[in-house]
Amino acid sequence: MKKFAGQSIIDKLSERFEASKQELTSNSTIADVRQKALNHLVENGLPHAKAEEYKFTNLTKALEKNISFEMNTERVSVSKEDVEKLRIEGLDAYYLTFINGEFNSEFSDEVTESGISFSPLSAAIQENNQLAGKLFDKLSKSTEDAFVAMNSLLANEGTVLEISANSEVSKPVFVQYINTKSSDIHAKNLIEVGANAKVTVIEKVDTLGAEPGFSNIVNEISVATGANAKFYKIENDTDTSYHISNIHVSQDKDSTFTSNTVALNGAMVRNNLDIKLEAEGCEAYMNGLYLLNGKTHVDNHTIVDHMMPNAYSNELYKGIMDDKSRGVFNGKIFVRKDAQKTNAFQSNKNILLTDDATVNTKPQLEIWADDVKCSHGCTTGQLDKDALFYLMARGIKKDRAMAMLLHAFASDVIENLELEPIQAYVEAIITSRLEK
């Protein structure tokens, strides 16, 4: 018998889809995608406890327990102050703010420079925007992940960004999702980076208040020939928030993509990052840092798929687990038969600060080409006792000495973050956690 999980959630989602059908299916192309997503969910359900890809992270069970999945029509007012507190201090960016899944123009910046066009997803769908048709459920597919299906079924809002060829966007685009009281939000960002264009996008999801919230965000990012795109994900949500992210990237010839994922708080977070190097000469960088405490559970699943020759990928994920927190890392590297002269590197390092903290780490390399350079390594350990004693033997207090060692451990990932205000934000969190 086939295992089926999440029936009650799927029932609710179907109801909601029926109730908002008119709005959700106004565009025939998208309507078709949504129907297929629903069919997929109804037939397959959500990941069950033993599902290979979710075996350490039983999101289905957590959602069943904590999230109502009721339609939320209640309007909660959010102040400018609330919104600004959740941004990154000192970071000059185009802020695009969504409250409970709806674009809020009052709190958002106008993106006026040439070479970049922004449209909220709802408007793009209404206007039959070609990009929406091209990317919606295309790179990340409903058939491959039940949460993508859930997103494709309900997401009617998000960010559609088009960077035209040869344009260099002058400052980062900061996509901010704020969830208040509502039980769940589903949003999609569709991003097309034109040939030789350059852009940095930052995404941060926050929940206001102590009630449990669920956010399900999909990014579909197409990076054209010679383009350079950077994507930051800052996860520092409340203790009762559940989050799933699917970032799917396709890279064309000689393009560069950098993903920076920083997970700092939440109840349960699952990040799926999937990068396809579809042409020659691509470079992909994946940096990850997870600094967890309390009962936070963060699962990073990454895939880099080398499909063509002469591409390079480098992945560095580091985690520090305190209290009863749990980290999961699964890094897949595929090197296809055609992908000769591939260079692919992966490293995952973890520090457990208590006996109750855990981490599950698994590299997974599948190589079909013969002329490749691949390396991977994972380590898990405690804070180096000898180093701690050395620092303390010079008069440095224990908390401070620990903070110095943890900063040192995380320093290479933090350096990779490039944007100074984000570095400062992360550094401050390491320090404040230890001085608690």
Place this chain on the structure above:
Amino acid sequence: MLSIKNLQARIEEKEILRGINLEVKPGEVHAIMGPNGSGKSTLASVLAGREDYEVTGGEVNFDGKDLLDMDADERAREGVFLAFQYPVEIPGVSTTNFMKTAINQVREHKGEKALDAVSFLKLMKEKMKLVEIDQSLLSRSLNEGFSGGEKKRNEIFQMAMLEPKLAILDETDSGLDIDALRIVSNGVNALKSKDNATIVVTHYQRLLDYIVPDYVHVLYKGRIVKSGGKELALELEEKGYDWIKEEAEAAV
């Protein structure tokens, strides 16, 4: 200044120190010698506050305070300094930042004001000259990739920066070339005063030619089995440890 009475310590059920007695007064230099594995580094580590060792008996008084009651960092702030036999490499921690943090925590403890960047750099320059250590070493991560001799020199540089009351040098001479031995010893001597004291752990007379001890003690199987003046070191150099071992075994 330092008074050790019947100190006993063990690690993982293994008795290593079996009743150490030692009195160190301000201005004195004590040398501790003894065969490999006799417990010299253990004594140094226990005095510095390493937690791996379990103190099972005895007491240690430092300047009127119970040393064993303090954590390692507090002992250091009170003025105990251990130059490690094997200094630890700490990638990602810059030597300068480390030194600044340490100095200012020690100063804060003494009720002094934190050093600003300018005075700190001035102090660094002065002490770097004393032990002839190169700026380029200090701009690197702490001890990372340092040669054996460079690590030892860095230990003495740190000691010069922190100006401890009691310095314990654990085989600081091993790994040093002839010039470095002279430089490091001169550094140690320059820091000597009537108010501070030094314990040097060494295997060789050549260090004691430079840093002349007032007392020499021989540690064997976790006890000080013989003490004498500086001539004891010369005698050991000549005769080795066998006669001491025999004397010690006979006494049991």
